[in-house]
Amino acid sequence: MSTPDGLRDEAERCLRALAGEHARLRDDQWTAISALVVERRRALVVQRTGWGKSAVYFVATRLLRERGAGPTVIVSPLLALMRNQIEAAVRAGINARTINSSNTGDWEQVFAEVEAGEVDVLLVSPERLNNPDFRDLVLPKLAAGAGLVVVDEAHCISDWGHDFRPDYRRLRTLLAELPPGIPVLATTATANARVTQDVAEQLAGDDALVLRGALERDSLHLAVVALPTAEQRIAWLGEHLADLPGSGIIYTLTVAAAHEITGYLRDRGYEVAAYSGQTEQAERLQAEQDLQENKLKALIATSALGMGYDKPDLGFIVHVGAPQSPVAYYQQIGRAGRGVDRAEVILLPGREDRDIWAYFASLAFPPEPVVRDTLSVLEAAGRPLSTGALEPQVDLNRARLEMMLKVLDVDGAVRRVKGGWTSTGEPWAYDRERYERVTAARRREQQAMLDYISTSTCREEYLRRQLDDPAAAPCGRCDNCTGRHWPADVTPEGATQARDRLHRPGVDVPPRRMWPTGVKDDLGVSGRIKLQAETGRALGRLTDIGWGNRLRDLFAGGDTDVPDDLVNAVVKVLAAWDWPARPTGVVTIGSRSRPRLVGTFGHRIAEIGRLPYLGGLTPLGDPIPRRHNSAQRLRSVWHSLAVPTDLSEALAATPGPILLVDDRIETGWTMTVATHLLKESGAAQILPLTLATPN
Known part of the structure; x- marks a missing residue:
C-alpha cells in the first residue's frame, strides 16, 4: 500500500484525468477517499450539488481496482444520472456499464464482462434490487465480489427525505449482508439533520463517517415574483425569458402545465421543449441533448428532470409553482450555476400550488384496512398473484398498489417472485405512529415553503437553515439581500395573449x-x-x-x-x-x-x-x-x-x-x-x- 502522501498523489492524478489538469482534491474528498480505500469504512457525504461527490467514488474505484478489488456497484436512481456518470467514468479511463429497464437486451453481455473482470463500475437502478432473477441469482455474487458499493442520492433511502423511494429501502438489507471489508459510500446534496442521521444509521449504525459541508452556492441569485393569476405568471415568462442568461430549466408541478407553458412560449417564438415522466424515452434523450448543446432556451419540465442532470452552464432555473418543501426546491435549483459565475433562480408561486400538494399527499401509504385486505387476498390465493390480478381485488390504483407492495416487501410481509407477489406469512404491524409523523413533517415542510415565499430575510440562508446547514448566513445576492426585485407586472398585451392560450x-x-x-x-x-x-x-x-x-x-x-x-x-x-x-x-x-x-x-x-x-x-x-x-x-x-x-x-x-x-x-x-x-x-x-x- 502507498504511503498516505503517495496515495494522495495517486488520487490527485486520477482526479485530473476525470476533471482536468487544474483539478485538485478538496480536503473532505480526500478524507472520504482515504476512508474508503485505506480503512474500508462506510461513509456518508452530504455536500452541495457540483461539489464533486462523483469524483470521490470514481477516484476511489480507480485506486481500489489498481489494488485488485472487484468492481464498484453504484445504485443510481435515474437513467439521466446513469448516462452522465458513464460519460464521466470514460473520461477517467474507467469502464462503466449499466443495468436498467432500457437496456435489457444487453444484460447478458454486461454480466459476462463483469465475470471476466472487464467492468470497473456497474450502475444499477434501485428497482433491479427486487427483480427476482437479479435479486436471487446476480446480486449475491455481485455484492460478494464488489470492491465498493455506492448509494447515490442517498436521501431516497429515508422516508423523511423529499424523494423517498420504497425500492431504496432494500439497501439496508443489502448493506447488512455485505461481507466484511467492503467499503460503502452514500452521497446526497439534499439532506437535513434528520435525514442525515437516518441514512447514517442505515449505513453502519454509529460507525459511519459523516462528511457534511456548507451548502452555499455563490453563483445563485434567488428571487420570488408573486403574481395573482396563472395567465400573468405565464405572460411574465414570455416577457422575461429572453432576459435570463443562457439556457435553463422551467419547472412545473404537473404534466399538463408543462405542455401548456411549452405551447405558449413556442407561440412567442422561443425554442423550448416539454419534458415529463410521460415523455417517450427517445424524446427525453433528444431534449436533454438539445439543452446540453444550447439548441433550446429552456426545457419545460416536471420533477422527472432532476437528480443527476448535469449541465454546468445552466444559466437559470424558474419554477412555475412551488415544490412541496424547501429541501426539494434546493435540490432542483442546484442544477444551475455550477460552471458559471451567475445563475438566476426565480420562483413564481401560484394559489393552486396547495391543491396540487394535497393531491400528491393523497397518494401516501394507504390506511391499514386497505393494507390488511391486500395481505388477506395474497394469503388466500396460496400462489403468486401479478399486480394486474391483485388490483381488481383491492381498492387501490396500480401506482399506489405497486408502491404499497414494495414497502410490504421491504417489511418482510410479502415477497416478489416470478409470476408476481406472494405472502410470506410473517406478522406485520402497521406503523401508524411513524406514518402520522411523516405526514406531519410533510405539512411542516409545506408551511416552510410558504414562509420562504413571504420571507423578507435572505432567501438562501432560509433554505440552508431548512437543510440544517450550520454555516448558513446571508448570501448578499438574493432579491431580499440586494433590494433588487424582478418587476412583478406584465403588459396588457402579454396578459391577453397568455389568457387566450391558457x-x-x-x-x-x-x-x-x-x-x-x-x-x-x-x-x-x-x-x-x-x-x-x-x-x-x-x-x-x-x-x-x-x-x-x-x-x-x-x-x-x-x-x-x-x-x-x-x-x-x-x-x-x-x-x-x-x-x-x-x-x-x-x-x-x-x-x-x-x-x-x-x-x-x-x-x-x-x-x-x-x-x-x-x-x-x-x-x-x-x-x-x-x-x-x-x-x-x-x-x-x-x-x-x-x-x-x-x-x-x-x-x-x-x-x-x-x-x-x-x-x-x-x-x-x-x-x-x-x-x-x-x-x-x-x-x-x-x-x-x-x-x-x-x-
Whole structure:
C-alpha cells in the first residue's frame, strides 16, 4: 500500500484525468477517499450539488481496482444520472456499464464482462434490487465480489427525505449482508439533520463517517415574483425569458402545465421543449441533448428532470409553482450555476400550488384496512398473484398498489417472485405512529415553503437553515439581500395573449378500450370493449393552470346551475370539434351529487345547438363510493344507471350521433357504462362531452 502522501498523489492524478489538469482534491474528498480505500469504512457525504461527490467514488474505484478489488456497484436512481456518470467514468479511463429497464437486451453481455473482470463500475437502478432473477441469482455474487458499493442520492433511502423511494429501502438489507471489508459510500446534496442521521444509521449504525459541508452556492441569485393569476405568471415568462442568461430549466408541478407553458412560449417564438415522466424515452434523450448543446432556451419540465442532470452552464432555473418543501426546491435549483459565475433562480408561486400538494399527499401509504385486505387476498390465493390480478381485488390504483407492495416487501410481509407477489406469512404491524409523523413533517415542510415565499430575510440562508446547514448566513445576492426585485407586472398585451392560450378550450378524452381484468366472472365482460364511445371532449383538465383553477373552484362548491362562462367556453369546444357527423340529440348522465349542474349543462347545450334534449340516464341505488382502481370502479357503476323507457324510445327515433353530457370524467368507467347502455338501446354513436377531466 502507498504511503498516505503517495496515495494522495495517486488520487490527485486520477482526479485530473476525470476533471482536468487544474483539478485538485478538496480536503473532505480526500478524507472520504482515504476512508474508503485505506480503512474500508462506510461513509456518508452530504455536500452541495457540483461539489464533486462523483469524483470521490470514481477516484476511489480507480485506486481500489489498481489494488485488485472487484468492481464498484453504484445504485443510481435515474437513467439521466446513469448516462452522465458513464460519460464521466470514460473520461477517467474507467469502464462503466449499466443495468436498467432500457437496456435489457444487453444484460447478458454486461454480466459476462463483469465475470471476466472487464467492468470497473456497474450502475444499477434501485428497482433491479427486487427483480427476482437479479435479486436471487446476480446480486449475491455481485455484492460478494464488489470492491465498493455506492448509494447515490442517498436521501431516497429515508422516508423523511423529499424523494423517498420504497425500492431504496432494500439497501439496508443489502448493506447488512455485505461481507466484511467492503467499503460503502452514500452521497446526497439534499439532506437535513434528520435525514442525515437516518441514512447514517442505515449505513453502519454509529460507525459511519459523516462528511457534511456548507451548502452555499455563490453563483445563485434567488428571487420570488408573486403574481395573482396563472395567465400573468405565464405572460411574465414570455416577457422575461429572453432576459435570463443562457439556457435553463422551467419547472412545473404537473404534466399538463408543462405542455401548456411549452405551447405558449413556442407561440412567442422561443425554442423550448416539454419534458415529463410521460415523455417517450427517445424524446427525453433528444431534449436533454438539445439543452446540453444550447439548441433550446429552456426545457419545460416536471420533477422527472432532476437528480443527476448535469449541465454546468445552466444559466437559470424558474419554477412555475412551488415544490412541496424547501429541501426539494434546493435540490432542483442546484442544477444551475455550477460552471458559471451567475445563475438566476426565480420562483413564481401560484394559489393552486396547495391543491396540487394535497393531491400528491393523497397518494401516501394507504390506511391499514386497505393494507390488511391486500395481505388477506395474497394469503388466500396460496400462489403468486401479478399486480394486474391483485388490483381488481383491492381498492387501490396500480401506482399506489405497486408502491404499497414494495414497502410490504421491504417489511418482510410479502415477497416478489416470478409470476408476481406472494405472502410470506410473517406478522406485520402497521406503523401508524411513524406514518402520522411523516405526514406531519410533510405539512411542516409545506408551511416552510410558504414562509420562504413571504420571507423578507435572505432567501438562501432560509433554505440552508431548512437543510440544517450550520454555516448558513446571508448570501448578499438574493432579491431580499440586494433590494433588487424582478418587476412583478406584465403588459396588457402579454396578459391577453397568455389568457387566450391558457383558456383555449378543449381537451380530447379518449374512450376506454379494454375491460379491466378480474371482472369477467361477476360482470360477464372481458377483453376489448365492443360498444365504445368516440373520442370525447372536455372543457379542461383539473390540473391545468388555465381552466383548471376555474373548474376546481366550481367542484369545490355545492350543486348549482352551470355557469355562463363555462357554457360559452364549451360552445367554442363544440365549434372546433371535427366530428364526421353533427350530433342529432343530447343525453345527460343522471347525477346524485350535482343534478342541477349536469341537468342545466345538458339543456343549455341542447338549446344553443338547436338539438333535441332526449332525456337522462336514471341513477340507481345509493351514492357510489369513491374507488381507486378500474375493476372496483366498474363494479360500482355497472348497476348504477338505467335507460328509462321514454329515453329508449327517443333513441330509436334519433338515428344520428348522440352528445352524452356529464359534469366530469374521472376514471372514464361511468361514461363507458353509459355508452354501453345507450348503444344497447339503439344509439348509433356516442360523443362524450364534459366540463372537466383529471389529466
